[in-house]
Amino acid sequence: MATAATSAERAEPILHLRGIGRRFGGVVAVSDVDLTVRAGERRAILGPNGAGKTTLFNLISGEYPPSTGTVELFGRDVTAAPARTRARMGLSRTFQTSRLFGGLSVEDNLYLAVLGVGDGHLRLVKTGADGELRDKARAMAEDVGLGDRLDVMVSELSHGEQRQLEVGMARVAQPKLMMLDEPAAGLSRAERVTLTETLLALDPSVTLILIEHDMDVALRVAEWVTMMHDGRVIVEGTPAEIRANETVHALYLGSHG
Secondary structure, three states, X not given: OOHHHHHHHHOOXXXXXXXXXXXXXXXXXXXXXXXXXXXXXXXEEEOOOOOOHHHHHHHHHOOOOOOEEEXXXXXXXXXXXXXXXXXXXXXXXXXXXXXXXXXXXXXXXXXXXXXXXXXXXXXXXXXXXXXXXXXXXXXXXXXXXXXXXXXXXXXXXXXXXXXXXXXHHHHHOOOOEEEEEXXXXXXXXXHHHHHHHHHHOOOOOOEEEEEOOOHHHHHHHOOEEXXXXXXXXXXXXXXXXXXXXXXXXXXXXXXXX
């Protein structure tokens, strides 16, 4: 087993799911999922379309309440806590469908992201605190390769640049746990390489969970992989173990070859 994974095993758990399930009417989207993620871990959640990955993300982040089970985040039971509470605790995430503000600039989007984890109020009169938040926004734009696009409207960015911005917005809040939902979706090969390098360069103290269809990105970034199918966890292991697993080949790799 990789040294990094061993380090993560020694760290304290940052997320515990126990028997988590979610129904939508008669449809079971997630069923009886147990999951433990430790501080500083790099975890990928894989599976074919309809496996329940994004629903699981929504249960962790508080977008949906679970039908069964409990969610423990940073040592606290947050099963009934709303998404905003979990965000204030240090959870940040992106979504499959962009939630960027297309009519605002790159800098303004990043500014609103960092403002949202503070008091969350826009001010009519600028203060010193606003200047500090703007500085953070501009620094993050540099970090994600958008330093020369600060004044560009988000609607004018390429798809790849919008994905870079989404990662920046998730990072600028200085989260303890960052969850990325298919960050490589729709990216060119060169953009996927840039994204992978960005994720590999993350602060080791930040815990990362990502859903990703691009196996090259997921298995290069992750130390531990959880494989889902039909709403359940069916396999867990290191990237090497997942690559060699016949069930994974049959259910996922083979169908997406």
